[in-house]
Amino acid sequence: MALIAAVISLILLEYYVFMMLVGMARGKSGIQAPQMTGDPKLERAIRVQMNTLEQMVVVIPCLWLFGTYISTTIGAGLGVAFIIGRALYCKGYMADPNKRAIGFVIGFLATLGLLGGAVYGTVMAAL
């Protein structure tokens, strides 16, 4: 499971970088908390972080369950695909919200694979 654990750590590290991008975008925009809108760069950075968080809460438990009940190597591979998809999503979204699609789809398919495997593996094991 060390392979799965390492991939989980790297996903958390990537997300941490996205959190820092929000802090930097807020600093540049001059917008004071708790205001969350008013500058397109800040709004995009917030959406990259939040959208990653929204998927990460699925991906991390699923990675662990996929690794436990299906396969550590396939699970780790899907986890790495998620990391790459999210990096492309961030790069695309920050340049132009319309360029976020490719990275989104890669991350989405990786999430779907991990979720499908986790549901199948755990339900089969519980029955």
Add this chain to the structure above:
Amino acid sequence: MALIAAVISLILLEYYVFMMLVGMARGKSGIQAPQMTGDPKLERAIRVQMNTLEQMVVVIPCLWLFGTYISTTIGAGLGVAFIIGRALYCKGYMADPNKRAIGFVIGFLATLGLLGGAVYGTVMAAL
């Protein structure tokens, strides 16, 4: 723990459906990202997803800890109650924000039970 793992997977699956409802509501509304407001159906779908996420980050670790330190069957039962509560919450909220109360309360009580058991079980084990 396979029973707990299966319930966790099903919670993640339910949340995944809520994420897709947001995507569908965004598509229908014609509102472009990163804008998150402007259409009541989209705003409600976003609130269902976000409110579920906000509780899920408590429920999933607590389910695991409850299963480890208290009981897998009671934990799984509370997890299933959470899934049912969230389904009613989604159905109610999408119809009318004032109809979200019953589902919310069921999910809230399940979360409270899981959290109480997790705190009690882990603190007792650590002492």
Add this chain to the structure above:
Amino acid sequence: MALIAAVISLILLEYYVFMMLVGMARGKSGIQAPQMTGDPKLERAIRVQMNTLEQMVVVIPCLWLFGTYISTTIGAGLGVAFIIGRALYCKGYMADPNKRAIGFVIGFLATLGLLGGAVYGTVMAAL
């Protein structure tokens, strides 16, 4: 790992309190869901909860991995520092958004320590 599990439970309990502060602030403000803005106290309570959630999704898996691959006592200590930092952050932010810095920094450093240890420990174990 019972020590790590107990600290995780206490973080979840603290976050649960922050969720209830949002509900109470909403009640006092008279603002109906799904509206999330319009009252400074409500907006601050929402930001305390959301910002804690955003960090908690890193802290909880990292605590587990840090405890498994590095040290349970150091991990638990960093987790307790996170809990204290978040309590100060909440107290400061609710009084005045400009008073959130000290608590934020304590929580941020604890998160950074847990993340650094989790990445190092898991990558070393996986190689």
